[in-house]
Amino acid sequence: MAKVVLEKIEKVFARTGNSHNTRYNKILDAIDLTVEEGEFLVLVGPSGCGKSTLLRLIAGLDKPSAGQILIGDRLANNLSPRERQVAMVFQSYALYPHLNVYNNIAFGLRRLSQSGYFWRFNNKQRLDIDQQIHAVASMLQIEPLLNRKPAQLSGGQKQRVALARAISHSPQVFLLDEPLSNLDAQLRGETRSQIVNLQKKLGVTTIYVTHDQVEAMTMGNRIAVLNSGVLQQVDSPLKIYNNPVNRSVAEFIGSPMMNFITIDIQGDLHAVNRSFNIKLPESWKSNLDSFQGSKATLGIRSEDLWIDPTGGDIKVQIENIELLGADAFLFVRLLGENDVVWQVRTTLGNLFNTGDIIWVNIVRERIHLFDLRTAQTLVKKQKY
Numbered sequence: 397m398a399k400v401v402l403e404k405i406e407k408v409f410a411r412t413g414n415s416h417n418t419r420y421n422k423i424l425d426a427i428d429l430t431v432e433e434g435e436f437l438v439l440v441g442p443s444g445c446g447k448s449t450l451l452r453l454i455a456g457l458d459k460p461s462a463g464q465i466l467i468g469d470r471l472a473n474n475l476s477p478r479e480r481q482v483a484m485v486f487q488s489y490a491l492y493p494h495l496n497v498y499n500n501i502a503f504g505l506r507r508l509s510q511s512g513y514f515w516r517f518n519n520k521q522r523l524d525i526d527q528q529i530h531a532v533a534s535m536l537q538i539e540p541l542l543n544r545k546p547a548q549l550s551g552g553q554k555q556r557v558a559l560a561r562a563i564s565h566s567p568q569v570f571l572l573d574e575p576l577s578n579l580d581a582q583l584r585g586e587t588r589s590q591i592v593n594l595q596k597k598l599g600v601t602t603i604y605v606t607h608d609q610v611e612a613m614t615m616g617n618r619i620a621v622l623n624s625g626v627l628q629q630v631d632s633p634l635k636i637y638n639n640p641v642n643r644s645v646a647e648f649i650g651s652p653m654m655n656f657i658t659i660d661i662q663g664d665l666h667a668v669n670r671s672f673n674i675k676l677p678e679s680w681k682s683n684l685d686s687f688q689g690s691k692a693t694l695g696i697r698s699e700d701l702w703i704d705p706t707g708g709d710i711k712v713q714i715e716n717i718e719l720l721g722a723d724a725f726l727f728v729r730l731l732g733e734n735d736v737v738w739q740v741r742t743t744l745g746n747l748f749n750t751g752d753i754i755w756v757n758i759v760r761e762r763i764h765l766f767d768l769r770t771a772q773t774l775v776k777k778q779k780y
């Protein structure tokens with residue numbers, strides 16, 4: 397198993413135009429990232445932010461414009477994908493349609509053998525390959541499918557075959573690019589935990605790319621959040637959830653999206669706008685000293701708002717109610733502000749009707765404040 401280290405990685409693509417005025421797009425900028433030996437790291441970010449590009453650079457399918465890639469302490473920039481001993485699985489399964497499952501898995505292994513020291517198999521080597529195929533097939537529960545062609549498999553089965561083919565190489569690093577996005581919700585959930593268990597069993601250093609923040613929260617030891625080609629934050633899922641470093645991370649991690657509103661921070665630590673006037677925690681004073689009298693963005697998650705019939709921080713009108721069974725989301729319009737609709741998570745959803753005017757309270761300690769200009773967080777919470 398190998399550690400992966402990225403140092404100041406940059407990727408620039410030439411935008412096609414005529415040769416006289418080629419324009420360049422910087423897709424990845426100054427990426428520094430260390431993935432520890434045996435770690436499961438999830439690289440997450442919105443579509444188009446550069447995730448696949450970064451993964452392809454690590455795999456050796458493309459070269460960085462600047463920076464270094466180290467795999468297992470070896471400079472890998474000029475190594476071929478095979479020399480890097482990485483295996484990659486894509487969203488599309490890329491199975492050979494004319495080969496059955498057994499031979500799809502075997503194909504990679506044979507090619508590997510042929511390019512190595514021997515290229516004719518003796519019986520012992522054949523047996524080794526056969527055992528390896530059965531071992532990975534049983535691990536991924538696809539042994540009964542070994543004689544089928546890809547066309548005779550479901551989406552989930554195909555993806556398991558693609559995974560089996562990738563791990564049968566015993567790679568040093570396992571790279572997965574949105575491998576579950578073609579599966580339906582239920583299968584996605586199942587395969588998610590299968591991949592996590594498989595990685596635990598194999599202990600292979602894994603980088604898992606997804607735009608799905610639920611996958612990110614549930615799968616990784618650590619999450620790396622990428623936005624517009626810049627790495628925003630790398631930390632455990634809960635730390636990122638509770639302490640996003642800036643507004644873009646706060647927006648992207650967590651479902652439903654965090655609620656936002658612009659406020660004035662007054663000298664006596666009051667957060668004020670047309671809908672509410674609340675006192676911020678005293679312990680934030682030193683962080684906010686230089687922001688007194690300025691505007692900021694206040695963020696609050698739907699579960700950090702609670703309803704009180706007798707009165708509270710904000711008067712709101714219910715616009716819509718989504719009953720989910722155990723709990724519900726109320727879409728509420730803040731009275732006083734134009735066009736600010738927040739989501740409130742509650743277990744009391746069936747007590748209310750659309751159009752009701754109710755009071756909502758904000759859990760002070762759970763408030764996030766962001767610089768209006770830089771979008772950086774103003775108060776780092778020590779507790780989390």
Ligand SMILES: Nc1ncnc2c1ncn2[C@@H]1O[C@H](COP(=O)(O)OP(=O)(O)O)[C@@H](O)[C@H]1O
Nearest residue numbers: 409410423441442443444445446447448449450
């Ligand atoms: N070969 C290429 N040439 C030019 N632009 C590219 C190339 N590959 C990717 N891009 C651009 O780089 C950006 C990031 O793409 P990608 O890494 O695929 O994003 P993601 O995987 O996060 O959705 C996109 O704007 C895409 O159009």
Ligand SMILES: [Mg+2]
Nearest residue numbers: 447448449573
């Ligand atoms: Mg992609």
